[in-house]
Amino acid sequence: MSLLRLRDLTVHSASRELVHGVSFDLDAGQRLGLVGESGSGKSLTAMSVMGLLPPGLSAGGSVLLDGQQVIGRPDRQMVPLRGTTAAVIFQDPRSALDPLMRLGDQLAAPIRRRAARDGRRLTPAALRDSQMHWLDRVSIRDPERILRAWPHEVSGGQRQRVAIAMALACGPRLLIADEPTTALDVSTQAEVLDLLDGLVREERLALLFISHDLPVVSRIADRVIVMQNGRAVEQGDAMQIFTAPRHDYTSGLVAAAQRLQAALEDAERRP
Numbered sequence: 001m002s003l004l005r006l007r008d009l010t011v012h013s014a015s016r017e018l019v020h021g022v023s024f025d026l027d028a029g030q031r032l033g034l035v036g037e038s039g040s041g042k043s044l045t046a047m048s049v050m051g052l053l054p055p056g057l058s059a060g061g062s063v064l065l066d067g068q069q070v071i072g073r074p075d076r077q078m079v080p081l082r083g084t085t086a087a088v089i090f091q092d093p094r095s096a097l098d099p100l101m102r103l104g105d106q107l108a109a110p111i112r113r114r115a116a117r118d119g120r121r122l123t124p125a126a127l128r129d130s131q132m133h134w135l136d137r138v139s140i141r142d143p144e145r146i147l148r149a150w151p152h153e154v155s156g157g158q159r160q161r162v163a164i165a166m167a168l169a170c171g172p173r174l175l176i177a178d179e180p181t182t183a184l185d186v187s188t189q190a191e192v193l194d195l196l197d198g199l200v201r202e203e204r205l206a207l208l209f210i211s212h213d214l215p216v217v218s219r220i221a222d223r224v225i226v227m228q229n230g231r232a233v234e235q236g237d238a239m240q241i242f243t244a245p246r247h248d249y250t251s252g253l254v255a256a257a258q259r260l261q262a263a264l265e266d267a268e269r270r271p
Ligand SMILES: Nc1ncnc2c1ncn2[C@@H]1O[C@H](COP(=O)(O)OP(=O)(O)OP(=O)(O)O)[C@@H](O)[C@H]1O
Pocket: 013, 018, 036, 037, 038, 039, 040, 041, 042, 043, 044, 045, 054, 055, 056, 057, 212
């Protein structure tokens, strides 16, 4: 049984269908990218997996997360699955962080939750060790300062690293990353992408990576689903999709990415 199995997922608002029949499987250690332009249904697909659709929207079809049906599951029964089976990182780390709490206290919460789940007693020293461990895992160079800092006192890249540490500290088996690097500057984007790449491999997580940026997706994912207007229009090996797309829409995404790349290289060459 797959860790995540979607069959004919649909998402509707009161007036229309927004996601039309998406199906895929994802197992431990696999990395699946969802790519498509803004509004193509990537986030709604991912949020359906977490049972986190915005109010007014509902899902149909089947989403099995570790064998448990998510569609129609009451929210209080979703809580144990969030964090423990699947965790999510968003584009804007501020959505995962409380502006009124020091980062160290925020990181302590998933560490405590995991210890309680495993029936472990957590001494203050063990909590501190675990906070330092997770900050080290996300390559934070000055962990003492970060633990004491408020979210607004650190850079966007550091906030995203702390958000990644919080997501992983729960011990999930599936990580959903929804445009996790889009809000960062280009060099921080590359660093955070490399970090995620390493962590997902070392922790042997399944990854569902969402982005409008096909080159970014094909760098981190082995398999890609291309979404357009709420439908999965093409699925396949990441390299094949990038080098030999079969669908016109995917060819358009590849051509746009190549034009952008050429323009960036051109700008770099200019004195
Ligand atoms: N709460 C909502 N109520 C009504 N329609 C919505 C709601 N949220 C999203 N939609 C619509 O559903 C469609 C898919 O949205 P979704 O956010 O999944 O797209 P996306 O591919 O993730 O795009 P983006 O990268 O811009 O987030 C869009 O047409 C969007 O306008």
